[in-house]
Amino acid sequence: MSDVITIKKGFDIKLSGKAEDKLLSCSGKNYAIKPSDFVGLNPKLLIQEGDRVKAGGKVFCSKKDENLIFSSPVSGVVKSINRGEKRFIESIVIEDDLTNEYEDFGKFSLENMQNEEVENKLLQSGLWTLIRQRPFSTIANYEKKPKCIIISGFASYPLAPDYNFTLKGRGEQLQKGVDALKKVADVPIYLCTDYEKTYCDELLLLKNVEIKRFKGEHPYGNVSVLISRIDPINKGDIVWYVDAEDLAIIGDFFITNRVDKQKVIALCGAMVEKPCYLKVKVGAQIADIVGDNIKKDKKIRYISGNILSGEKVDRDGFLGTYDNLVTLIEEGDYYEFLGWALPGNNKFSLHRTFISGFFNLLPKKYRKTYSVDTNLHGGKRAFVLTGDFERVMPLDIYPLELIKACIIGDIDKMEELGIYEVDSEDFALCEVIDVSKTNIQQIVKDALEQIRKEVEQ
Amino acid sequence: MRFIRDFLDDIKPNFEKGGRFYWLHSTFDAFESFAFVPNKTTSKGAHFRDALDMKRTMIIVVLALIPALLFGIYNVGYQHFHSIDPTLAFFDNFWRNIGFGLIKVLPIIIVSYVVGLAIEFAFAQYRGHEVNEGFLVTGLLIPMILPADVPLWQVALATAFAVIIGKEVFGGTGMNFLNPALLTRAFLFFAFPASLSGDNVWIAQKADAFSGATPLAEMMTGAVEPSQSFLSMFLGTIPGSIGETSIIAILLGAILLLFTGIASWRIMLSVFLGGAFMGIIFNIFGSNSYSQLPFYYHFVMGGFAFGAVFMATDPVTAAQTTKGKWIYGFLIGVMAVLIRLVNPAYPEGMMLSILLMNVFAPLIDYYVVNANIKRRMKRWKIKAVDNSIQK
Numbered sequence: 001m002s003d004v005i006t007i008k009k010g011f012d013i014k015l016s017g018k019a020e021d022k023l024l025s026c027s028g029k030n031y032a033i034k035p036s037d038f039v040g041l042n043p044k045l046l047i048q049e050g051d052r053v054k055a056g057g058k059v060f061c062s063k064k065d066e067n068l069i070f071s072s073p074v075s076g077v078v079k080s081i082n083r084g085e086k087r088f089i090e091s092i093v094i095e096d097d098l099t100n101e102y103e104d105f106g107k108f109s110l111e112n113m114q115n116e117e118v119e120n121k122l123l124q125s126g127l128w129t130l131i132r133q134r135p136f137s138t139i140a141n142y143e144k145k146p147k148c149i150i151i152s153g154f155a156s157y158p159l160a161p162d163y164n165f166t167l168k169g170r171g172e173q174l175q176k177g178v179d180a181l182k183k184v185a186d187v188p189i190y191l192c193t194d195y196e197k198t199y200c201d202e203l204l205l206l207k208n209v210e211i212k213r214f215k216g217e218h219p220y221g222n223v224s225v226l227i228s229r230i231d232p233i234n235k236g237d238i239v240w241y242v243d244a245e246d247l248a249i250i251g252d253f254f255i256t257n258r259v260d261k262q263k264v265i266a267l268c269g270a271m272v273e274k275p276c277y278l279k280v281k282v283g284a285q286i287a288d289i290v291g292d293n294i295k296k297d298k299k300i301r302y303i304s305g306n307i308l309s310g311e312k313v314d315r316d317g318f319l320g321t322y323d324n325l326v327t328l329i330e331e332g333d334y335y336e337f338l339g340w341a342l343p344g345n346n347k348f349s350l351h352r353t354f355i356s357g358f359f360n361l362l363p364k365k366y367r368k369t370y371s372v373d374t375n376l377h378g379g380k381r382a383f384v385l386t387g388d389f390e391r392v393m394p395l396d397i398y399p400l401e402l403i404k405a406c407i408i409g410d411i412d413k414m415e416e417l418g419i420y421e422v423d424s425e426d427f428a429l430c431e432v433i434d435v436s437k438t439n440i441q442q443i444v445k446d447a448l449e450q451i452r453k454e455v456e457q
Numbered sequence: 458m459r460f461i462r463d464f465l466d467d468i469k470p471n472f473e474k475g476g477r478f479y480w481l482h483s484t485f486d487a488f489e490s491f492a493f494v495p496n497k498t499t500s501k502g503a504h505f506r507d508a509l510d511m512k513r514t515m516i517i518v519v520l521a522l523i524p525a526l527l528f529g530i531y532n533v534g535y536q537h538f539h540s541i542d543p544t545l546a547f548f549d550n551f552w553r554n555i556g557f558g559l560i561k562v563l564p565i566i567i568v569s570y571v572v573g574l575a576i577e578f579a580f581a582q583y584r585g586h587e588v589n590e591g592f593l594v595t596g597l598l599i600p601m602i603l604p605a606d607v608p609l610w611q612v613a614l615a616t617a618f619a620v621i622i623g624k625e626v627f628g629g630t631g632m633n634f635l636n637p638a639l640l641t642r643a644f645l646f647f648a649f650p651a652s653l654s655g656d657n658v659w660i661a662q663k664a665d666a667f668s669g670a671t672p673l674a675e676m677m678t679g680a681v682e683p684s685q686s687f688l689s690m691f692l693g694t695i696p697g698s699i700g701e702t703s704i705i706a707i708l709l710g711a712i713l714l715l716f717t718g719i720a721s722w723r724i725m726l727s728v729f730l731g732g733a734f735m736g737i738i739f740n741i742f743g744s745n746s747y748s749q750l751p752f753y754y755h756f757v758m759g760g761f762a763f764g765a766v767f768m769a770t771d772p773v774t775a776a777q778t779t780k781g782k783w784i785y786g787f788l789i790g791v792m793a794v795l796i797r798l799v800n801p802a803y804p805e806g807m808m809l810s811i812l813l814m815n816v817f818a819p820l821i822d823y824y825v826v827n828a829n830i831k832r833r834m835k836r837w838k839i840k841a842v843d844n845s846i847q848k
Contacts, residue, residue: 234837308503332498337458339494340512347508353717374498378510379587382631386777401826416830431503441502
C-alpha cells in the first residue's frame with residue numbers, strides 16, 4: 001500500500017439527492033455524439049443522414065487527424081445531424097434499431113498484440129477518444145507519449161457516484177484496460193483512489209499500477225490536483241488521464257472484441273424523485289435516463305455531469321461522453337424581497353454573513369445538507385473581496401491573479417502563473433463562492449482555448 | 458410584498474431599451490435589485506452560487522460602522538457643550554448632545570452620499586453597468602473621518618474629487634488603487650488645511666477660551682503626557698474626527714467584521730503589530746517625552762484604530778495575497794507611528810501611511826506572486842536539465 005496524500009484546502013458541498021445503491025437499467029431509443037464534448041475538435045463526417053451504423057462503427061473523424069475516429073454507441077440509423085452556428089455540428093443522433101449488431105474488429109487478444117496494434121485497434125474502434133491529456137484536456141495525442149498516465153478511481157464533486165458501486169464486478173475489464181494502456185505507453189500508471197471511501201477489490205487489487213490514495217475535500221479528486229501531487233506538469237509535459245468508468249469500456253473491448261459503450265451513471269439531485277444508478281450507453285438521451293423519476297410541477301434544470309462544471313442540457317438533450325452522472329436541480333428564476341438582508345439559515349453560503357456559513361465551518365459530518373437552485377443571488381460586479389478563492393484552491397497557484405491574467409489574455413503571465421496545471425473545473429468552487437458572480441470557469445476555458453490554438457499553430 | 462413587485466413590473470418597461478426613461482435604467486436597476494434579489498439564474502459554469510452578494514457584503518460593513526457613528530454623533534454634541542461649560546459630565550443633557558450632533562453630522566453624511574452616489578449613478582449609466590454598492594461604505598466613511606465643523610461645500614468638492622479622480626477614471630469600484638474615503642480626507646487636508654488641522658477644528662463651534670487640542674497635537678507640541686486619560690481616549694470622550702475617537706465603538710465594528718469574515722483579520726492584526734513594533738523601538742531608543750509614551754497609547758490616540766479596522770482592510774486597495782496582507786498591514790502600523798513621532802509637520806500619520814501603503818500594495822503582491830512564479834520556473838528548469846542528462 002502506498003502513502004496517503006492529504007489535500008488540506010477545499011470544501012465538500014453536501015447536497016440532497018444523492019444516488020442510492022440501486023442499479024436500474026435504462027433502454028433508450030435515441031443516442032447522440034456531440035463533437036463539442038471534445039476540446040478543440042473539428043469533425044469530419046463519415047456518414048450521412050439515413051445511413052446505417054453498427055455499434056462501434058465510424059461516425060466521424062477529426063479533420064486534422066483522420067486516424068482519430070469517433071464511433072457509434074449503438075447499432076441503428078443516423079436520424080439527424082444537427083448543426084448550429086457557422087454550420088458547426090452540434091450532435092449526430094442515431095436511432096437504436098435494437099438489433100445489437102456490433103462492428104467486426106476481428107479476433108484478437110491483448111497478450112499476442114504488438115504495441116502499435118493495440119493503438120490502432122483503439123483508434124479504429126473510437127475508444128481512443130476516452131483517453132485525454134493535460135494540459136488542455138484534449139484527446140490524447142498518440143504520437144507524443146506522456147510522462148505518466150493517471151486513472152481517476154474516485155470523484156469528489158457534489159453528488160459524485162460511488163465507484164465502489166458503479167465498478168462492481170468489472171475488475172477483469174479494468175485490468176485489461178490497464179494492460180492495454182501499458183502497451184500503448186510504457187510509462188508509470190497511477191491509480192488514484194479515495195483513502196477513506198475506496199474499498200472495492202476491483203480497484204485496489206489492480207496490477208501494473210501504482211496506487212495513490214488521496215484524502216481531503218473537493219476538489220481533491222480533480223485530475224489537476226491528482227497530477228499536481230503525483231508528478232506536476234511543467235511546460236511541454238504531457239500527462240494522459242482516463243476515468244475508471246471509461247477504462248472499463250476500453251478493457252471490455254479487449255475481452256469481447258466489440259465496442260460496448262456501457263457504463264453506470266448516477267441520476268441525482270434534489271429534483272429527482274428516487275435518486276439511483278442507471279446502466280446506460282454513452283450518449284443516451286436525457287429524457288430516457290430521467291423518465292418520470294422527477295419531482296412534479298417544478299421547473300427543472302437538467303445537467304449532464306456534475307453541478308459544478310457540468311453542461312446545461314434540455315430534457316431532449318444527451319449525456320456527454322465523459323459524464324458519469326445526470327444532476328437535476330430546481331431553476332431559481334424568482335425574485336426575493338430584500339433577499340440580501342435575510343439571516344439565511346437555509347441558503348448555501350461559505351461566507352459567515354449567513355448563519356449557514358457558520359455551519360459550514362464545522363467538520364464534514366456535522367454540516368447541513370442543502371437543496372440548492374440556480375438563482376445567481378445577486379448581480380455581476382467587479383472583483384472586490386480577496387482571499388476567498390485561496391480557501392478552496394489546493395493547487396499551488398494564485399487563483400485571482402491567474403484569472404486576471406486570463407481576462408486580459410496575457411499568455412506569458414498565464415504560463416508563469418501555472419495555466420498548464422489547471423482546467424476550468426478547478427475554479428468551480430471559486431466561482432461558486434465568488435461574491436461578484438463572475439463566470440470564472442468560462443474565463444479560464446476561453447484562456448486555455450486561446451493558448452491551445454496558439455500552441456497548435 | 459406582491460404589490461411592490463407588481464408595481465416594479467408595471468413600470469419596468471419604461472426603463473428598458475426603447476423606453477422613455479432608458480437613460481435612468483441603471484438607477485432603476487439599483488433600486489429594483491435593492492428591493493428584490495434579481496431572478497437571474499446561472500448561465501455558464503457552476504449551476505448554483507453562494508447566497509452572498511455585494512449588497513450584503515457592503516451592508517455588513519455599514520452595520521459595523523454604526524456604533525462608531527452613533528457615538529461620534531453624541532460626542533460632537535458633548536464636546537461642543539463641554540467646551541462652553543467644562544464642568545459638564547459626559548451624560549449631562551443627553552438629548553441636547555444628540556440633537557446638536559445630529560445637526561452637525563447629518564448634513565455631512567447627506568452631502569457625501571448625494572454627491573458620491575450621483576456621480577456613481579451617472580458613471581454606471583454611461584458605462585452601461587449596474588450600480589456598484591461600494592459607495593454605500595465610502596459615503597459613510599467620509600463623514601466619520603472629518604471634523605464636524607468642515608464646510609459642506611468642501612465635503613462636496615472633495616467627495617467629487619475622490620470619486621472621479623480616485624475611482625471612476627480607473628474603472629470604478631474594484632479598480633481603484635487608493636482608498637476613496639482617505640483620498641477625500643487627503644484632498645481636504647492639503648487643499649484646505651485650515652479646515653483639517655490646528656487646535657480649533659476638532660470641536661464643533663468651540664468656545665474660544667477652551668483648548669481644543671487633540672492628544673496627538675498635545676504630544677507633538679512637547680507635552681509630557683496627554684491631558685486626557687488612557688481610559689477616556691479608549692472610551693472616546695475626546696475631541697477628534699467624528700467617528701474615530703471611541704476605540705470601544707470601533708471594536709464593536711471590528712468584531713462584526715471579523716465574525717462575518719468580511720475584513721481580513723491578518724491586515725487588522727498586523728497593523729497593530731506594526732504599530733506596536735515601532736512604538737516599542739521608540740520606547741527603548743527614543744529621547745523625548747513623546748517617544749517615551751508607552752506604545753499602546755498610539756492605538757487609542759487619533760485615527761489609528763479606525764484606520765486599522767475600516768480603512769486598511771478595504772480589500773480593493775489592500776494587498777491581495779495572504780503573505781502580502783501581513784506585510785502591508787505591518788508596514789501601515791510602522792509608518793503611522795513613525796510619521797507621528799518623527800515628522801514635524803503632521804500630528805497624525807495614519808491617513809498618509811495607509812495611502813502610502815495603498816500605493817505599494819500592488820508592488821508587495823508582485824513580489825509575493827513572483828516567488829510562486831520563480832518556484833514554478835525552477836521546477837521547469839530542473840525538469841529540463843533532467844531531460845538533457847537522460848538524453
